[in-house]
Each structure stands twice: as structure tokens, then as C-alpha cells.
Amino acid sequence: MTSPLFSDQLLAWFDLHGRKHLPWQQQPSSYHVWLSEIMLQQTQVSTVIPYYQRFTAKFNDIKSLATAPVDEVLALWTGLGYYARARNLHKAAVMICNDFNGHMPTNIDDLIALPGIGRSTAGAIMTLAHQQKFAILDGNVKRVLARYFAIDGWPGKKSVENTLWQLAESLLPEQRIANYIQAQMDLGATVCTRSKPLCHQCPLSKQCQAFQQAKQTSYPTPKPKKEIPTRQVHWLIAQSNNDKILLHQRPAHGIWGGLWSFPECEAKHELCNITADLQLEQLNSISLDEIKHTFSHFKLVISPHLIQCKQQTSYIAENKNLSWYKISDALKLGLPAPVKKVIQSIQ
Ligand code: SF4
Incomplete structure (x- = not known):
């Protein structure tokens, strides 16, 4: 035609x-x-x-x-x-x-x-x-x-x-x-x-x-509706006594691939394991407001936990996917929007 x-x-x-x-x-x-x-x-x-x-x-x-x-x-x-x-x-x-x-x-x-x-x-x-x-x-x-x-x-x-x-x-x-x-x-x-x-x-x-x-x-006929699942994660936001935050670079593939985010786990009780694995000396901890983020194929509910800790650790210095950043430097990295928002809120 x-x-x-x-x-x-x-x-x-x-x-x-x-x-x-x-x-x-x-x-x-x-x-x-x-x-x-x-x-x-x-x-x-x-x-x-x-x-x-x-x-x-x-x-x-x-x-x-x-x-x-x-x-x-x-x-x-x-x-x-x-x-x-x-x-x-x-x-x-x-x-x-x-x-x-x-x-x-x-x-x-x-x-x-x-x-x-x-x-x-x-x-x-x-x-x-x-x-x-x-x-x-x-x-x-x-x-x-x-x-x-x-x-x-x-x-x-x-x-x-x-x-x-x-x-x-x-x-x-x-x-x-x-x-x-x-x-x-x-x-x-x-x-x-x-x-x-x-x-x-x-x-x-x-x-x-x-x-x-x-x-x-x-027209056009809409996409057939499918219920999208919800996933829950907990973020560990470690802030050191010299005012740096700990960030983790995500793997290149998967959601937010290659961007910098916080160490995370699916269940709250696993936060203690992360803290121990990272050899962080925790001073106190505050739970921040929940964040909801929608992807095309699932909804993510994020519970951020801010912990203040005593010092930086050699474990982190040796792990190239983890790094302490001054907040102003962290904001120059590739960050998912909710991570950026959290960093700005603790700035
Ligand atoms: S092409 Fe779109 S805007 Fe134009 S008459 Fe058809 S429906 Fe209306």
C-alpha cells in the first residue's frame, strides 16, 4: 500500500x-x-x-x-x-x-x-x-x-x-x-x-x-495485564565517624547494573551479618523512612537503616566493589535515583 x-x-x-x-x-x-x-x-x-x-x-x-x-x-x-x-x-x-x-x-x-x-x-x-x-x-x-x-x-x-x-x-x-x-x-x-x-x-x-x-x-490495544510482584530489601547505610558513607558497586548486569548503591539484604536480621562481615564497629543505628520504587517488572520496597560506625576497615580497602566516599564525592557517582535521594537526605 x-x-x-x-x-x-x-x-x-x-x-x-x-x-x-x-x-x-x-x-x-x-x-x-x-x-x-x-x-x-x-x-x-x-x-x-x-x-x-x-x-x-x-x-x-x-x-x-x-x-x-x-x-x-x-x-x-x-x-x-x-x-x-x-x-x-x-x-x-x-x-x-x-x-x-x-x-x-x-x-x-x-x-x-x-x-x-x-x-x-x-x-x-x-x-x-x-x-x-x-x-x-x-x-x-x-x-x-x-x-x-x-x-x-x-x-x-x-x-x-x-x-x-x-x-x-x-x-x-x-x-x-x-x-x-x-x-x-x-x-x-x-x-x-x-x-x-x-x-x-x-x-x-x-x-x-x-x-x-x-x-x-x-487503540493501540493495551498490554495484557499481569500482576507485578513486590520485593523487599534492607539497605545498610554505614556512615563513618569521619563523615564518609560506604557504597557498593552493583554487578554490571541486573537492576541498576554498574551503579553505586548501599550494601543490601532481603531480611532485616541479615543486617547484623553484613555489619559483621564488613567488620564495622557500630555506634548506633536509626531506621529511615521506607522508599517505594517501581520497575517495569516488579515493585521494590526499600527499608534504609543508617548506622554510625567507629572507623574504616581494612576489609573494605581490600574489596574493590566497596568504597568509602565523602558525601560530596558520592553524589558525583552513577547512582540510582533512590540512593541519591537518601544520600542527599543525610548530607
Ligand atoms: S491519528 Fe490520532 S490524533 Fe489523528 S485523528 Fe487519529 S486518533 Fe486522532
């Missing part, structure tokens, strides 16, 4: 209402498009902008990113969430330096082979940075297409996703591909929004099947 009408209407709308002043649009190099696309996954533009600006002030090209310690990259990502994105970004930058002489690949298959770059992100890089004809299928585009064609079924299901890809590809215009792709993203973000689409401002409303049937919010 080709529908010049769809792309013509979208491009005409883009000329009047599209976003043309986003920071990453000012330097549409493949590196800047890539970085912005990764930051924008699951995250709104207004949240991303300050992170993007801080990140590019420090790492303005692939080489500077690849040669930085991953800790520095994670520190700039603190608060943005989904930290695997930052680790993959760093890993891919190293691979680009090693295998592509520091230049972002210009072939879609090479892009998709890099960590963290899926078909849609690769399509965005190929169109926005290189003006090549490729489709994208991010959350915004899925929503617009599912409504426009009244596609039943959750887009996370392979068969539905395949249908949406076919439609996305069939609608691509011959001209102005970068503007068209940007227009799709902009329409989804500003007009065809999740809960209250502004159909009366939409250039596609005459042909949009969901609008014609007054069933806009029935």
Missing part, C-alpha cells in the same frame, strides 16, 4: 507545527541522533533535554564517549532510568572506535548489530542523519498507525508489530524523508497523545479509522 496522501498531509502539518528547535536537531550528526534516540526511549522530550545538554557538553563525539570510564557515563545518566541504555551506549561507542575507526556505521545492518540499537533506532539514524529511506516504529508511531488503521492487538505481539512495520514502510514518501520521520514522532508526541488525542487538530483525522469510529483510545 502506498498513500501519498498520508505523507503529504503529515509533511504539510510538520511545516506549520513540527518541532524544529530541539537541541539534537541543531547538529543532526549520526552520533547526536543516536544519543537523542536512546535517551528518548521511554522518556519525554522535556526530561531528556537537560540530560542531553549535560551529556554532549562532556562527550561531544563518539571517541570522547568511548574513552571515558563507564562510571562517568552512568553518573551523567543518574535519574534518567533504564541504565542498560547508558551501558550499551558506552559499549557501542567502544565497538565503533575499534571496528569502524570511530565513525558511526552508515549501513542499517551494521547499526542494528551494535548493542542497544534496534531496528527503529537504526531507522531514525539512517533517516534523520543520512536522509536514507527507512521506517521507524517507536511508541509514538505505533500509536498513530494503530489508530489510523484501527489495528487490533497489542503492538508488543510479534504479528501485530510485523503488520505495523509493513504499514510504516508502505507509507514512506520519496522526498523529505527526515522531515517525514520527525513529523511522525511529533504528531504522536503532541497531537495523537496517549490519553486525550487532539483529533480536531490532526491532519489525518478524515481518514483515521479510530477517529471516524470514535474509538481513539481503544
Whole structure:
């Protein structure tokens, strides 16, 4: 199916209402498009902008990113969430330096082979940075297409996703591909929004099947609901008498991979074992307010326990995943948002 009408209407709308002043649009190099696309996954533009600006002030090209310690990259990502994105970004930058002489690949298959770059992100890089004809299928585009064609079924299901890809590809215009792709993203973000689409401002409303049937919010079909489990952890926040705190670097994989957090255990009585293992001489202990944090697949309930202790220990000096930090230095590390909040509260 080709529908010049769809792309013509979208491009005409883009000329009047599209976003043309986003920071990453000012330097549409493949590196800047890539970085912005990764930051924008699951995250709104207004949240991303300050992170993007801080990140590019420090790492303005692939080489500077690849040669930085991953800790520095994670520190700039603190608060943005989904930290695997930052680790993959760093890993891919190293691979680009090693295998592509520091230049972002210009072939879609090479892009998709890099960590963290899926078909849609690769399509965005190929169109926005290189003006090549490729489709994208991010959350915004899925929503617009599912409504426009009244596609039943959750887009996370392979068969539905395949249908949406076919439609996305069939609608691509011959001209102005970068503007068209940007227009799709902009329409989804500003007009065809999740809960209250502004159909009366939409250039596609005459042909949009969901609008014609007054069933806009029935599309896309939501993900089948699954009860998400709750996990409980206890954090041991050791503060030494010379005002340092003890932090533990989490393993590279799993939640908050590679970020600095507090030693933790699942049951309260295990706190004594941790204190003993770490050879901490405890002076007193205070239980802080519980913290709740929701991940996509479970809820975490955190009980933080602040203990004041007498001195630093040689055990910790010998263990490279544990370190005492002055509070001001700790706040410069890659930290999960709840850890940062706790450190700020005891500052
Ligand atoms: S008419 Fe409404 S539902 Fe259809 S694409 Fe436009 S904003 Fe979305």
C-alpha cells in the first residue's frame, strides 16, 4: 500500500507545527541522533533535554564517549532510568572506535548489530542523519498507525508489530524523508497523545479509522495485564565517624547494573551479618523512612537503616566493589535515583 496522501498531509502539518528547535536537531550528526534516540526511549522530550545538554557538553563525539570510564557515563545518566541504555551506549561507542575507526556505521545492518540499537533506532539514524529511506516504529508511531488503521492487538505481539512495520514502510514518501520521520514522532508526541488525542487538530483525522469510529483510545490495544510482584530489601547505610558513607558497586548486569548503591539484604536480621562481615564497629543505628520504587517488572520496597560506625576497615580497602566516599564525592557517582535521594537526605 502506498498513500501519498498520508505523507503529504503529515509533511504539510510538520511545516506549520513540527518541532524544529530541539537541541539534537541543531547538529543532526549520526552520533547526536543516536544519543537523542536512546535517551528518548521511554522518556519525554522535556526530561531528556537537560540530560542531553549535560551529556554532549562532556562527550561531544563518539571517541570522547568511548574513552571515558563507564562510571562517568552512568553518573551523567543518574535519574534518567533504564541504565542498560547508558551501558550499551558506552559499549557501542567502544565497538565503533575499534571496528569502524570511530565513525558511526552508515549501513542499517551494521547499526542494528551494535548493542542497544534496534531496528527503529537504526531507522531514525539512517533517516534523520543520512536522509536514507527507512521506517521507524517507536511508541509514538505505533500509536498513530494503530489508530489510523484501527489495528487490533497489542503492538508488543510479534504479528501485530510485523503488520505495523509493513504499514510504516508502505507509507514512506520519496522526498523529505527526515522531515517525514520527525513529523511522525511529533504528531504522536503532541497531537495523537496517549490519553486525550487532539483529533480536531490532526491532519489525518478524515481518514483515521479510530477517529471516524470514535474509538481513539481503544487503540493501540493495551498490554495484557499481569500482576507485578513486590520485593523487599534492607539497605545498610554505614556512615563513618569521619563523615564518609560506604557504597557498593552493583554487578554490571541486573537492576541498576554498574551503579553505586548501599550494601543490601532481603531480611532485616541479615543486617547484623553484613555489619559483621564488613567488620564495622557500630555506634548506633536509626531506621529511615521506607522508599517505594517501581520497575517495569516488579515493585521494590526499600527499608534504609543508617548506622554510625567507629572507623574504616581494612576489609573494605581490600574489596574493590566497596568504597568509602565523602558525601560530596558520592553524589558525583552513577547512582540510582533512590540512593541519591537518601544520600542527599543525610548530607
Ligand atoms: S485523528 Fe486522532 S486518533 Fe487519529 S491519528 Fe489523528 S490524533 Fe490520532
